[in-house]
Amino acid sequence: MKKKRDPKNTIDISRRNFLKATALTTAAAALGGCGTDMKDFLQKHFKEMTPADKKEVIARLEDKYLKKYGKEFSISVKEPLDGTEFAYALDISRCIGCRKCVYGCVEENNQSLNPQIHWIQVLEMEKEKGVDFLHSNLYYEHEEVPHQGHFYLPVACQQCKNPPCVKACPVEATWMEPDGIVVVDYNWCIGCRCCMAACPYGARHFNWAATGLDKEKVNPQVHYLGNRPRPKGVVEKCTFCIQLVREGKYPRCVEVCPVGARKFGNLLDRESEIRYILENKRVLVLKEELNTQPKFFYFFAT
Amino acid sequence: MRVSRLHRGIIFFGVLFYLLPTRVLPVEPPAGIQVPPPPLTDGIFPCTECHGEMEPNRERRVLEDAHDDIILKHDEKNRWCLDCHDAENRDMLHLADGRLLDFKESYKLCGQCHGPKLRDWKQGIHGRRTGSWSGAKKYLLCAHCHNPHSPKYKKMKPEPAPEKPGGLK
Numbered sequence: 001m002k003k004k005r006d007p008k009n010t011i012d013i014s015r016r017n018f019l020k021a022t023a024l025t026t027a028a029a030a031l032g033g034c035g036t037d038m039k040d041f042l043q044k045h046f047k048e049m050t051p052a053d054k055k056e057v058i059a060r061l062e063d064k065y066l067k068k069y070g071k072e073f074s075i076s077v078k079e080p081l082d083g084t085e086f087a088y089a090l091d092i093s094r095c096i097g098c099r100k101c102v103y104g105c106v107e108e109n110n111q112s113l114n115p116q117i118h119w120i121q122v123l124e125m126e127k128e129k130g131v132d133f134l135h136s137n138l139y140y141e142h143e144e145v146p147h148q149g150h151f152y153l154p155v156a157c158q159q160c161k162n163p164p165c166v167k168a169c170p171v172e173a174t175w176m177e178p179d180g181i182v183v184v185d186y187n188w189c190i191g192c193r194c195c196m197a198a199c200p201y202g203a204r205h206f207n208w209a210a211t212g213l214d215k216e217k218v219n220p221q222v223h224y225l226g227n228r229p230r231p232k233g234v235v236e237k238c239t240f241c242i243q244l245v246r247e248g249k250y251p252r253c254v255e256v257c258p259v260g261a262r263k264f265g266n267l268l269d270r271e272s273e274i275r276y277i278l279e280n281k282r283v284l285v286l287k288e289e290l291n292t293q294p295k296f297f298y299f300f301a302t
Numbered sequence: 303m304r305v306s307r308l309h310r311g312i313i314f315f316g317v318l319f320y321l322l323p324t325r326v327l328p329v330e331p332p333a334g335i336q337v338p339p340p341p342l343t344d345g346i347f348p349c350t351e352c353h354g355e356m357e358p359n360r361e362r363r364v365l366e367d368a369h370d371d372i373i374l375k376h377d378e379k380n381r382w383c384l385d386c387h388d389a390e391n392r393d394m395l396h397l398a399d400g401r402l403l404d405f406k407e408s409y410k411l412c413g414q415c416h417g418p419k420l421r422d423w424k425q426g427i428h429g430r431r432t433g434s435w436s437g438a439k440k441y442l443l444c445a446h447c448h449n450p451h452s453p454k455y456k457k458m459k460p461e462p463a464p465e466k467p468g469g470l471k
Contacts, residue, residue, distance in 0.1 A: 091427075099460050139464065144460075145458065248436045258447075263431075273427060
């Protein structure tokens with residue numbers, strides 16, 4: 001029997017309406033496929049946001065994290081402090097290669113556990129060869145450290161004053177803040193990884209997944225430009241623990257280092273530890289010939 | 303010249319303080335710095351609890367009755383307990399010139415030989431410093447990291463190595 005057409009159910013689809021609907025559906029599907037929602041997609045660049053914009057973005061992110069991790073997050077957008085330029089110094093004669101800093105950093109900065117991301121990489125080097133990346137070993141395993149005849153060189157972001165990664169970014173998703181910290185806006189990053197190729201220190205890392213965090217251990221005290229959980233497909237790096245140092249605290253790696261090899265402070269403060277080191281100790285920077293001008297110094301106190 | 307009672311009092315106490323032996327150094331932690339209490343072994347302090355009644359034996363010898371767990375590996379050929387611990391005031395240490403020192407200030411004792419290290423420690427360069435880069439800081443005493451009897455920093459087991467990227471051996 002032939003079905004009779006019900007005039008109520010028929011929709012008059014004009015060519016224009018049909019095309020409009022198709023285009024919108026395709027766009028929505030494409031965005032959905034990227035794991036991004038519309039509001040994230042339309043978000044402004046962090047530096048162009050008004051305080052109201054920032055508030056809205058933070059509320060949205062806090063809501064998102066609450067749903068995902070079951071924890072109340074507190075996302076800071078604290079601005080740089082006046083009269084600060086941060087720098088770091090590491091005493092190579094003290095470091096014993098225990099990797100406490102590596103795991104302290106992972107915990108504080110919500111780094112992916114699987115696939116594994118480590119912002120700090122501790123290189124084992126032979127005393128006879130000196131600072132020699134070619135013969136260094138990142139994967140050393142010993143019963144006890146320091147291992148005979150070896151020294152240790154932890155490498156993370158060198159917070160260059162002339163950062164090649166910032167120049168390489170095609171969308172300005174990474175920049176140097178007035179207090180000298182090179183940051184990434186994870187909502188603006190397109191994941192092209194040009195910055196990773198540009199960094200001569202291997203300090204930038206790519207998020208292959210957004211599921212690598214332990215819900216129990218996730219740290220809810222975060223900064224928008226720092227340790228907040230990152231979406232999939234963006235680049236991340238050390239920020240000197242921006243969430244702590246802008247509150248006047250030491251970075252986590254300084255706090256956990258059992259031998260006190262790690263020193264941090266304000267370059268513009270004459271009384272700071274960092275100035276004392278620069279003025280009184282033998283200091284070196286890595287790959288000085290590249291003119292990246294790191295604000296991460298290595299020194300020999302003995 | 304008539305001297306008032308007040309003046310006489312001032313002169314009396316002035317002379318008294320001048321004549322009193324000023325052997326004990328005042329306990330003053332470095333300005334603005336908190337130092338946790340010294341890491342004394344549980345139940346061992348105050349030393350006078352056992353040593354109070356004991357006649358000090360100044361002879362260098364192998365300890366057998368007590369403290370036999372202490373292995374002296376700190377210029378042991380030239381040094382001995384009573385070079386740092388005071389025989390008369392058992393609960394105190396003493397400097398090379400005989401001035402008494404509280405355990406809370408043991409860094410001054412260490413600094414007699416390790417001058418440059420003490421200087422670096424006071425600047426926050428040697429040793430672990432925690433707290434705030436712009437405000438209150440917490441220091442550790444030398445003895446928190448270095449056992450004064452065998453001060454070489456102890457080796458430790460490292461945390462696990464990072465995973466190698468797939469295919470790398």
